[in-house]
Amino acid sequence: MSAALVGFIRELYQSNEFIPLHAPTFAGNELKYVSETIESTFVSSVGKFVDEFERKMEGFTGTSKAVATVNGTAALHAALYMAGVKQGDYVITQALTFVATCNALYHMGAEPIFVDVAKVSLSLCPVALDNYLTENAFCNETGCFHKANKRRISAVVPMHTFGHPAELDELVAICQKWNIILVEDAAESLGSYYKGKHTGTIGELGALSFNGNKIITTGGGGMVLCRDAALGARTKHITTTAKVPHPYEFFHDEPGFNYRLPNLNAALGCAQMEVLPSFLQQKRKIAEQYQQYFANSEFNFVTEPEYAQSNYWLNALICPDLASRDQLLKVTNDSGVMTRPIWKLMHRLPMFQHALRDSLVVSEWLEGHLINLPSSPVAQHG
Template sequence: MNKKLIDFVRDTYQTNDFIPLHAPTFAGNEKAYVTDTIDSTFVSSVGKYVADFEKNIEIYTGTTKAVATVNGTAALHTALYMAGVKAGDLVITQALTFVATCNALFHMGAEPIFVDVSKVSLGLCPKAAEEYLDSNAMLNSDGECIHKSTGQRIKAVIPMHTFGHPVELDELLAVCLKWNLILVEDAAESLGSFYKGKHTGTIGDFSAISFNGNKIITTGGGGMVLCKNLDDGVHTRHITTTAKVPHPYEFYHDEAGFNYRLPNLNAALGCAQMEMLPTFLKQKRALAEQYKMLFSGSDFQFVTEPEYAQSNYWLNAIICPDAESRNLLLKETNEQGVMTRPIWQLMHRLPMFKNSLRGDLRVSEWIEAYLINLPSSPVGV
């Protein structure tokens, strides 16, 4: 199977050079729009492409308000701030995630509670979240969710749509409603993914998207906060632009804000990439189908989208039958210049989160032990 995989990937990408996990594709108006930005001299956060990029995301996702930021972590930090997460709060999330999810909490002075993920979505499991809360939480007289052991407020739930596969959002919303928690979606990897016909990031009150160089579209670095409520969106825009009150020449800031506004130069790249997104999605779904056929009948399980969702298949993945085959596949593919990688180490194994509260993580540990990501760049663009 390892040789079949290497031969398949090389034949697919038609190269004997190193094949990365996910490379950006620039096949549209990227150079024209970036050059236009340079010619205009408006390369920083003031310029028409920033507003155009936000509007493109609003139209595509169906969100009420989109606010562009310098990167996905800044978007998530802003989303959590707008959700009312404060220092000392606890936030339920998954240990099976990229570290940015937890870094945003850390720098707010908040702490994660790690609960397990679902084998169906690879994302936060509603049943695991509910079981943890039923055993460890209570509602106080003000209706706040309080951790019984620590006395800390549990404020929010952050599911991450792992590799673009949407989590079970209706069930998570029900948990949030029962426990008076705010749902903040980490949709960093899921632009182009839909949950029961609705774009990811539009179900929770706030969400964050990433446009890092390895995402399905890129602005080089960049992110976006999606807001369900218009007033929240206006306020989000305000605080990400240093909370400066508009004035022809005076500098007055009415609250502590962030300098998180996306530069026009990056937004120009994003506008061109958005024009290519339908093509990228089509090509990536075709690639996923080919991978699925390649592994059909083998001991390797290809990770498919949940039946309730349409995934962008940002990163394709397989579950290996055992540790020996996983390690051998990683070794042989990477030695042959075909990049594969294991999933992230679980967050509670990292030194800064080793003492975090957590529930039973047996599914997360199983996925960590056996999952491998495969080259997933769009093909044929």
């Protein structure tokens, strides 16, 4: 299987060179818009492309307000801050995630509680969440609290793993039942939809990432999606140093963040938004070809949940066992085709090893079975 897979991927991408996991694709007006920004000299926090990028994202996702930030971690940090997460709070999330999810919590002085994921979505499991809260929490008119130490559980943060949407209706219902706010880590899921609604717009707030390995990139960059327009306006204020508009005076009415996305990066983002629909089409075609390739094998290609439309940001394959996973990783990477195991689970990292958690049975099983396959739009190599 391993050598044959290398041949299949090389044929898919029409390349005998190194094939990355997910490379940026520049197929439109990127150079034109970035050059325009440089020529204007407005390369930093002031310029037309920041506003335009936010408007494009509002139109694409259907959110009330989109707020551009310097990276995805900053977007998640700002979203959690606006959700009211405080120092000393618990925030429930998944151990199967990229470390940025937990880094945002750490720098707020909050602590994660790790709850298992569901096999259908690879994202936070509603059954596991409800079971954990039933066993370990109590709720009153002021919020949700942990039984053991009475610390507040202020938020639940599902991460839409590899672009596959979590079971959001169920998660929303549980959060309402337990008086907890839902914040979506949608860093990987631009272009993914849950029952026709874009990810990141169903919780109170959501966070996107435009890192170089995402479906579109601004080099670095992120976006806070705000369901409520007034909350969005305040998020914009907070992330731009809380400066009160004035022709020349500098007055800041509360502590804020300097999380503004530079105009230079936003120019790149505006161009990428113009070709995003074609990227999504190409990535679905790639996913379909992977699915067909593995259809009659002992390997299980991860497909979108039946309730969702995924962007297939990173294609994922479930191997029969750890030995076959490790062999596939070695042969492909030795052959210049980049594949990767899933992230080291968060509770295995030294800074989060003492965090509260449930059994994480599914997460730990996936850790030993799942790899990611090259997922760049074909245009990158065509």
